[in-house]
Amino acid sequence: MSGISWHYVLKFIITGDAGVGKSSLLVRLTDQRFLANPDPTLGVEFGSKLITIPEENKVVKLQCWDTAGTESFRSITRSYYRGAAGCLLVYDVTSRQSFVNARSWLADVRQHADPHLTCILVGNKADLASGDAPAVTLPSDTFGRQVSTEEAELWAKEEGLLFVEASAKSGQGVQEAFEVACRDILRKVREGVFEDDRSPGVKLSKPLANGVDLNQQSKSTQCCGT
Template sequence: MSGVAWHYVIKFIITGDAAVGKSSLLVRLTDQRFLANPDPTLGVEFGSKLITIAEENKIVKLQCWDTAGTESFRSITRSYYRGAAGCLLVYDVTSRQSFTNARTWLADVREHADPHLTCILVGNKVDLCTPSSDTPASANRSREVSTEEAELWAKEEGLLFVEASAKSGENVEAAFETATRDILGKIQRGVFNDDRSPGVKLSKPKNTDLTLEESSSKGGCC
C-alpha cells in the first residue's frame, strides 16, 4: 500500500431521532472518547476517520455527516443525503418511539439518497440496559426494543444490523466497518462507480511513501 494515503473516500450519513446518540457515536469513532452531554446538533456536524479493511487490503477514508434529528432541520439534512454511499440509521434500544420513527427516517433516506446506498441499523445505548460495576443502578433503563425484533425488521428492509454503545465503544467501529465492507463489495461488482457515484471517490496513487496510522481528524469537508 506504499504511496497511497487511502484507496477510497466514502461518504456516510448518520440519521435518526434526536437524543439517540448520533453525535456520541461519531465522536467515539473519530476521537475514541465518549461525549456524555452533547449539545443538540444544529443542521449537521462533520467528522472523518481512516480505517483499514485488512481482508480487502484497502485503506478507506470515511467522511461522516451527523444530521440533526429534529423536524425543523429536516430540509437542511436532506441535502446531505444526496451522494451518500453509506448510512447509519440509529435508534435507542431503551426508546421504542425512536425505533418506530426509524421507519420514517429510512423512507426519507431512500427518497433522497443514492438508491444503492448501504444502510446499517444501529441500536445504540445497550450499556444502559446492561448492569456494570461502573454504572450506577439508577442510570440503568429497561430495554424497549429486543435484539430479535430489530434484527427481523432490518432483514425485512434489506438493512445490515448491529447493537452498539457509544459510551463503551462496543461495536461502534464495527458498524462502520461492516457497512464499508458492503460498499467495497458493491464497488467490485460495479454498483458504485467512481465517475457517477459522488459518495465513493477513488484515490490516485502518490509518489511519496506515507506511514499511516489509524488516527482520526475533525474539521470541514474537503
C-alpha cells in the same frame, strides 16, 4: 502502498432521532472518546476516519455527516443524503419511539439518497439495556431495554438493512458498524453497482507523493449546514 494514503473515500450519513447518540457515535469513531452530554447538533457535524479492511487489502477514508434529528433541520439535512454511499440509521434501544421513528428516517433516506446506498441499522446505548424488551411500551423515563435485539434484527432483515447493536459509551460495536457497512460498499464496487469516480459517494484515491500516517486520528469539526 506506493504513495496511496487510502484507496477509497466513502461518504456516510448518520441519521435518526435527536438524543439517540449520533454525535457520540461519531466522536467515538473519530476520537475514541465518549461525549456524556453533547450539544444538540445544529444542521450537520462532520468527521473523518481512516479504516483498514484487511480481507479487502484496502484502506478507506470515511467522510461522515452527522445530521440533526429535529424536524426544524430536516430540510437541511436531507440535502446531505444525496450522493452518500453509506448510512447509519440510529435508534436508542431504551427508547421504543426512536425505533418506531426509524421508519420515517429510512423513508427519507430512500427518497433522497442513492438507491444503491448501504444502510445499517444501529441500536445505540446497548450499555443501558438490561434483559429483554418488555411486552408493552414503558414510559420514556423508564430505565432499560425497550427494543429487543430480535425485533430490530427482524425489521432490518425485512427492509434489507444491515444490523448491529452498539454503545458509544463503551465503544462496543461502533467501529464494527462502519466496517460492516464498508465491506458491503466495497462488495458493490467490485460488482459494478458503485462505479469508481462516477458515484458521488465512492471516490477512488489518486497516488500521492507523500503518504500520511494511517494511525493519525482525524479531527471532527462542526458545520452549520448552510
